[in-house]
Amino acid sequence: MIASDKSTYKWKIASPVSVAHFSLYKLSRILLKHLEKLGFHMVNSEKREHGSIGEREIFMGHECIAINGADHGVTVTASFLSKGKYATRDIQCHFLVGTDGTGRSVRKSLGISMRGEKDLQKLVSVHFLSQELGQYLINRRPGMLFFIFNKDAIGVLIAHDLKQGKFVLQVPFYPPQHKLEDFSSEMCKRLMFKLAGLELKDVNVMDIKPWVMHLEVAEKFLSCNNRIILAGDAAHRFSPAGGFRTQSVCACIMYRKGALVSEDDSVLNVHEAPTGRRRDYIPCSEPGSRLPHMNVKLLSIQSSKHPFKESYCLARAALEVASKFKLPLKVCVMWPNGSSDGAGRTEAALTPWKSFEEVVEVKRSSDSPSWWDIC
Numbered sequence: 341m342i343a344s345d346k347s348t349y350k351w352k353i354a355s356p357v358s359v360a361h362f363s364l365y366k367l368s369r370i371l372l373k374h375l376e377k378l379g380f381h382m383v384n385s386e387k388r389e390h391g392s393i394g395e396r397e398i399f400m401g402h403e404c405i406a407i408n409g410a411d412h413g414v415t416v417t418a419s420f421l422s423k424g425k426y427a428t429r430d431i432q433c434h435f436l437v438g439t440d441g442t443g444r445s446v447r448k449s450l451g452i453s454m455r456g457e458k459d460l461q462k463l464v465s466v467h468f469l470s471q472e473l474g475q476y477l478i479n480r481r482p483g484m485l486f487f488i489f490n491k492d493a494i495g496v497l498i499a500h501d502l503k504q505g506k507f508v509l510q511v512p513f514y515p516p517q518h519k520l521e522d523f524s525s526e527m528c529k530r531l532m533f534k535l536a537g538l539e540l541k542d543v544n545v546m547d548i549k550p551w552v553m554h555l556e557v558a559e560k561f562l563s564c565n566n567r568i569i570l571a572g573d574a575a576h577r578f579s580p581a582g583g584f585r586t587q588s589v590c591a592c593i594m595y596r597k598g599a600l601v602s603e604d605d606s607v608l609n610v611h612e613a614p615t616g617r618r619r620d621y622i623p624c625s626e627p628g629s630r631l632p633h634m635n636v637k638l639l640s641i642q643s644s645k646h647p648f649k650e651s652y653c654l655a656r657a658a659l660e661v662a663s664k665f666k667l668p669l670k671v672c673v674m675w676p677n678g679s680s681d682g683a684g685r686t687e688a689a690l691t692p693w694k695s696f697e698e699v700v701e702v703k704r705s706s707d708s709p710s711w712w713d714i715c
């Protein structure tokens with residue numbers, strides 16, 4: 341057992357990592373520190389206005405203004421501020437990952453459009469400080485997310501840090517009845533009083549920014565001979581409130597009619613009504629269900645233990661069908677923890693197919709159950 345508490349145990353089985361609430365600006369600092377540990381370093385662009393960019397160098401404050409993709413590489417033109425003036429530099433790269441969020445410049449310059457639903461809701465995000473509100477919530481209603489509806493106001497309050505009194509308030513707004521200019525610091529303070537139901541004395545509004553909720557996905561993520569890759573919000577945007585739940589429900593409600601055949605009908609009942617809630621997740625390897633989490637690493641040394649012959653037959657059949665219907669399919673051959681020697685049997689068993697990857701289970705701890713037992 342991983343933990344004595346039953347529910348914690350189930351959660352850890354579902355995934356070894358849990359959701360966490362962490363502000364983006366804190367995360368960015370941690371990511372930069374980790375990059376430094378990996379040998380990357382930040383370069384002062386004022387001191388290096390010219391010249392090429394070397395390996396593991398980070399240039400902050402650069403805005404991508406043009407992209408030129410060719411078969412052999414990508415040239416990015418970036419604009420940056422140097423000694424009070426804007427300058428530009430061309431950066432040559434083998435690959436470009438477009439993670440400019442809703443900034444759109446990479447995607448737009450490639451002519452890739454978005455599909456989905458635009459403009460679901462306009463909102464204003466108000467970043468403010470109030471230790472008084474923090475203390476009040478600690479004493480009366482400790483929590484992280486507060487959905488507040490009353491006759492005077494509507495808003496979602498996100499407590500980034502109750503002790504330090506750091507908050508973000510999300511307020512829906514409806515043009516043309518509302519104008520963005522109406523959201524002054526004073527107006528936001530009054531709104532906060534209405535939402536909290538008390539006059540707070542120390543509210544300090546730091547920032548007020550509008551944003552629009554979209555549910556969209558780019559029509560493709562790769563371009564220029566696969567040298568330019570869209571990732572993150574540049575590739576897909578979703579609602580921060582509902583997106584996570586919608587994704588997990590989709591992942592649970594799968595692929596159980598037609599070609600998917602269960603080995604044992606009685607098992608099907610277990611998953612009859614998937615809820616998408618993590619606490620309701622029951623690990624199992626039944627066809628059509630969501631596989632339990634498994635830590636793996638690529639198997640570079642070959643294994644002597646042969647997976648079931650039937651598994652290879654299934655893999656071959658699937659590869660043949662995929663090839664017939666021109667579908668991209670990759671088979672993952674999973675070896676139990678401790679498989680470490682032997683010859684390339686998968687290669688022999690799946691010849692002529694090359695579209696496979698071999699991984700070996702990495703156990704979370706020596707006494708944690710094996711993935712096969714969990715299944």
Ligand SMILES: Cc1cc2nc3c(=O)[nH]c(=O)nc-3n(C[C@H](O)[C@H](O)[C@H](O)COP(=O)(O)OP(=O)(O)OC[C@H]3O[C@@H](n4cnc5c(N)ncnc54)[C@H](O)[C@@H]3O)c2cc1C
Nearest residue numbers: 402403404439440441442443444445551571572573574580
């Ligand atoms: C109000 C709100 C609340 C959210 N809450 C959550 C949450 O609780 N949990 C969660 O997981 N997600 C949440 N999200 C979603 C999450 O913020 C995004 O999915 C995530 O930030 C996307 O990361 P990204 O790196 O793809 O894009 P971004 O975080 O948008 O980063 C893009 C970066 O690219 C830069 N950029 C833009 N154009 C250019 C250019 N031309 N050249 C160079 N740089 C450029 C921008 O300045 C920015 O720094 C929320 C989103 C919103 C709007």
